[in-house]
Amino acid sequence: MKDTVVSFRGVTVEQQGNSVLSEVSFDVAKGEFLYLLGKTGSGKSSILKTMYADLPFRVGTIVISDYELAKLPQKELPYLRRKLGIVFQDFELLTDRTVEDNLLFVMKATGWKKESLMQQRMDDLLTLVGLEAYRKKYPHQLSGGEQQRVAIARALINDPVLLLADEPTGNLDPVVAQDILKLFIKINQQGTAVIMATHYHNFLKMHPSRVIFCEEGRLRDISKAQVLQRLDLGS
Ligand SMILES: Nc1ncnc2c1ncn2[C@@H]1O[C@H](COP(=O)(O)OP(=O)(O)OP(=O)(O)O)[C@@H](O)[C@H]1O
Numbered sequence: 718m719k720d721t722v723v724s725f726r727g728v729t730v731e732q733q734g735n736s737v738l739s740e741v742s743f744d745v746a747k748g749e750f751l752y753l754l755g756k757t758g759s760g761k762s763s764i765l766k767t768m769y770a771d772l773p774f775r776v777g778t779i780v781i782s783d784y785e786l787a788k789l790p791q792k793e794l795p796y797l798r799r800k801l802g803i804v805f806q807d808f809e810l811l812t813d814r815t816v817e818d819n820l821l822f823v824m825k826a827t828g829w830k831k832e833s834l835m836q837q838r839m840d841d842l843l844t845l846v847g848l849e850a851y852r853k854k855y856p857h858q859l860s861g862g863e864q865q866r867v868a869i870a871r872a873l874i875n876d877p878v879l880l881l882a883d884e885p886t887g888n889l890d891p892v893v894a895q896d897i898l899k900l901f902i903k904i905n906q907q908g909t910a911v912i913m914a915t916h917y918h919n920f921l922k923m924h925p926s927r928v929i930f931c932e933e934g935r936l937r938d939i940s941k942a943q944v945l946q947r948l949d950l951g952s
Pocket residue numbers: 732733737755756757758759760761762763764931
């Protein structure tokens with residue numbers, strides 16, 4: 718089995734043809750937990766979008782799971798996306814569908830057919846995120862934290878090797894944000910690699926882990942000690 722789920726080599730991350738980050742090279746191992754930090758506009762979302770092939774790039778090589786992005790035919794994009802779970806700040810649930818139907822929608826769109834297997838998967842995922850009792854609720858009947866749990870369950874449907882989270886707690890209060898972090902930790906402990914872009918630097922204290930930093934057009938892989946120093950969090 719391959720041990721690397723993400724590999725960037727000499728990549729220029731671009732927006733509309735303009736370089737956002739250049740000479741980006743880093744690897745993420747299976748089961749790793751990685752924070753992506755950096756100021757507003759430093760390129761965190763752009764690098765995540767490049768990873769899930771939502772943003773084109775022209776320079777360098779990117780391999781996600783076993784897919785080399787530059788060589789990926791358009792028709793194989795759905796297979797790449799099934800290896801990835803993606804969670805956004807604003808949840809992006811279908812507002813006119815129940816929790817259950819939000820999950821079923823993605824299952825059907827990604828090739829699930831057997832009703833009993835879909836129900837079983839849904840039970841397992843809703844148990845994992847603590848929302849067994851919420852199947853028939855609509856998003857507007859849920860709190861922000863609960864909506865994000867649904868979005869996380871949805872992201873896990875196809876058992877991704879990598880979960881990408883773009884500011885997943887940006888719309889939540891600090892206490893709920895910590896609960897969501899704990900859920901990501903639990904998912905990571907079950908073997909899924911996690912890359913989380915966040916402004917919540919306190920997460921580093923609660924759950925220290927590797928950090929990559931977007932800064933001045935570069936991506937820096939820096940030690941925990943350096944991060945704490947930069948963020949002025951103390952030891
Ligand atoms: N759709 C777009 N078209 C053109 N430029 C964009 C687009 N989206 C982002 N950019 C630019 O790319 C750069 C990086 O933005 P990006 O959203 O990746 O930063 P970020 O670190 O995720 O910021 P934030 O923390 O505010 O989400 C910024 O200069 C931004 O203005």
